[in-house]
Amino acid sequence: MDAINMDNWEKKSAEHQKQYRQYLQRADKQKTLKLLPRLHEEAFEQIDCLQCANCCKNYSPRFKTPDIKRISKHLKLKESVFIDTYLRLDEDGDYVVKNSPCPFLGDGNYCSIYEQRPSDCHRFPYTDEDVLLKRPAITLKNSSFCPAVHYVLEKLLHILAKNSL
Template structure:
């Protein structure tokens, strides 16, 4: 039953975008927040991130100062060299990766800096926190390339 939800999810996420938008606008936020941890866990049981990695292939997390410090140290690089090699500043003034897919994504869809990855990566796809409701545009965007976000939204509107 749960796997059925994921059939043709890319197409269906685009078809359901308006429905998600309306739901997120008028939902009981407290009720949704209470249900998120269980739905988040259920979604991760249904979706194997390593078989997907759409987030790493198509999206860049923000690299905040603590992320830059931690990752550059791990790689044995000066922060300035790390920034020059891997990052650029986006339209919001945030550091993001220069190119897609992420330069730290390995051929088997694992992350070469997993233990030191940016906090945005560790928190993605935000399906167990209030970001899902507070940053609706981000949630809608994520639902079109992340099967976990799609799954959680589908379960919420059921």
């Protein structure tokens, strides 16, 4: 498979947003879903999240009820205290962290609650699941700050270009 040059990936991602959007709208869902696990693995062979942590520095996952219960228990806090200390309701009615970067982001970009982290964090950046196709607005936003999403979308565009020759 062709290598993806990750130099200046943020600029390239910004320049390719229209192509990404078109791909996500027109993609053969079955074929794309079959490719995702391999592309996801490839991306993370090249990208070290601990070198980046853009997701933790700039955005918040949703903290769903099971996440709140699990994390507050881990931190030995009442759920209400955990919520009051760390979370706020966003415009969609979801609990998210009050401030960026995430209060659980520690030295070396390690997560201090990694084993208990929210399910959104565990699943992020969704490059190995159907969310990539089902929620194109999220995928496009994620491609602007996550090099793994950029990598997977670039690979998909390359595969599409090769197959349409």
